[in-house]
Amino acid sequence: MWQHVYRDFSDLSKREQLNLFKAIKEDLYPEEEPSIGNLLKDIRETRFSGGLACLHCGSVAVKRNGKYRSRQRYLCKDCGKSFNDMTNTPLPGTKHPDKWLKYFEMMVEGYTLPKIAEKLDIHVSTAFYWWNKILNAIRSLGNQDLKGVVESDETFFLESEKGKKEITHRKARKRGGKANRRGLSIQQVCVVVAHDRNGQVISQVAGLGKIKSTDIDKVLGAHVDTSALLCSDTATNYKKWAKDKGLQHEMVNAKKGIYVRKNIFHVQHVNGYHRRLKQWMNHFHSVATKYMDNYLYWFRFLQQSK
Numbered sequence: 518m519w520q521h522v523y524r525d526f527s528d529l530s531k532r533e534q535l536n537l538f539k540a541i542k543e544d545l546y547p548e549e550e551p552s553i554g555n556l557l558k559d560i561r562e563t564r565f566s567g568g569l570a571c572l573h574c575g576s577v578a579v580k581r582n583g584k585y586r587s588r589q590r591y592l593c594k595d596c597g598k599s600f601n602d603m604t605n606t607p608l609p610g611t612k613h614p615d616k617w618l619k620y621f622e623m624m625v626e627g628y629t630l631p632k633i634a635e636k637l638d639i640h641v642s643t644a645f646y647w648w649n650k651i652l653n654a655i656r657s658l659g660n661q662d663l664k665g666v667v668e669s670d671e672t673f674f675l676e677s678e679k680g681k682k683e684i685t686h687r688k689a690r691k692r693g694g695k696a697n698r699r700g701l702s703i704q705q706v707c708v709v710v711a712h713d714r715n716g717q718v719i720s721q722v723a724g725l726g727k728i729k730s731t732d733i734d735k736v737l738g739a740h741v742d743t744s745a746l747l748c749s750d751t752a753t754n755y756k757k758w759a760k761d762k763g764l765q766h767e768m769v770n771a772k773k774g775i776y777v778r779k780n781i782f783h784v785q786h787v788n789g790y791h792r793r794l795k796q797w798m799n800h801f802h803s804v805a806t807k808y809m810d811n812y813l814y815w816f817r818f819l820q821q822s823k
Contacts, residue, residue: 561589561602572605573598606654613639620647625819627800652811655818661717664742668787669711669733669749674798676704676725679805701727706806708813709736710794712787713745716821720794720813722806730758738762748782793820 570577571593582592588601603614616637623633630648634641675696678684687704696704703725709732711719719740723732733754741747746765749755751772759766767782769775777783797816798804804812 560606564602571596571598572600613637617647620644621651624648624651649808649811652808652815656811656814658814660719660740662740662742663711663713663717663719663737664745665714666782667711667713667741667745667747668784669709669737669747669755670784670787670791671723671728671752672708672710672791672794673701673705674708674806674809675803676706677803677805679803681805706809707732708794708809709733710787710790711737711741712790714786718790718817718820720790720817722809722813728754730754730761733758734761746782748784750784790820 568577569579569591571579571591574593574596576593576595578594579591580594582590582599584590585601588603590599590601592599616639620633620637623636628636630644631641633639634644637644678689696702698704705726707723707725707728709719709721709723709728719737721736723736737758741762741764743763746767747755747759748767748769749759751768751770756766756768767778769778769783776785794813794816797819798812801812
């Protein structure tokens with residue numbers, strides 16, 4: 518019997534063979550669901566590796582305060598607030614803590630929300646809610662300061678109101694569509710990316726259309742060391758911003774074929790980051806502008822955590 522099955526299996530394409538193999542594996546050898554108790558223990562040991570302390574005020578005057586849904590609660594004697602092992606994480610209140618690890622793995626692997634919902638047997642709205650809780654948590658990590666040689670440049674994405682039922686300022690576009698105006702306009706979202714030679718990256722929405730030096734300062738101003746040297750193209754907004762911040766500034770003029778100056782000053786790292794970011798964003802078939810920053814932090818997290 519198995520010879521006939523194998524013969525038919527060989528006729529399938531490589532993709533179909535892989536899908537069939539995964540289906541058989543899931544039916545015959547299902548993955549054992551992680552114990553909730555073990556997950557909570559891992560979280561507790563990681564969060565309180567330096568000793569149990571209040572998650573609100575930092576006090577070590579903490580006592581046990583009963584359990585709720587099998588989760589140990591604590592009470593701070595100083596501030597009077599209570600907390601559990603998952604307070605101030607994306608997990609408090611969740612009904613399926615055992616599914617979060619698999620969910621995060623599927624996010625990293627690039628699964629779509631409907632596919633994640635199907636695999637984990639959760640509603641797609643729950644999958645969307647978890648998605649943004651994770652992205653908000655990653656975004657809350659903030660930015661590291663950029664030092665040394667810092668490359669910076671802008672890239673643009675089409676402004677999107679994806680998921681919104683009514684759009685008042687323009688006609689709705691189908692499947693992303695195209696801008697109604699040529700060149701830079703308020704229909705283009707400007708993302709400023711800065712990349713130092715130590716691998717630290719800042720990537721954030723600066724505004725719509727052509728931006729000013731003040732817009733660059735809102736994104737980078739607090740995170741570029743005063744001793745840093747800025748590399749950019751010949752755009753006047755970067756020239757003015759570098760002057761206002763008192764930064765050393767080297768410019769490359771790609772329009773004149775000048776891509777590297779003094780064998781070290783260029784914007785090739787940041788341009789490569791732009792290219793990878795664009796390719797990754799295409800996977801989502803446009804991202805709503807209001808969520809753009811979350812996705813920018815998510816992409817940076819993936820790039821730096823390979």
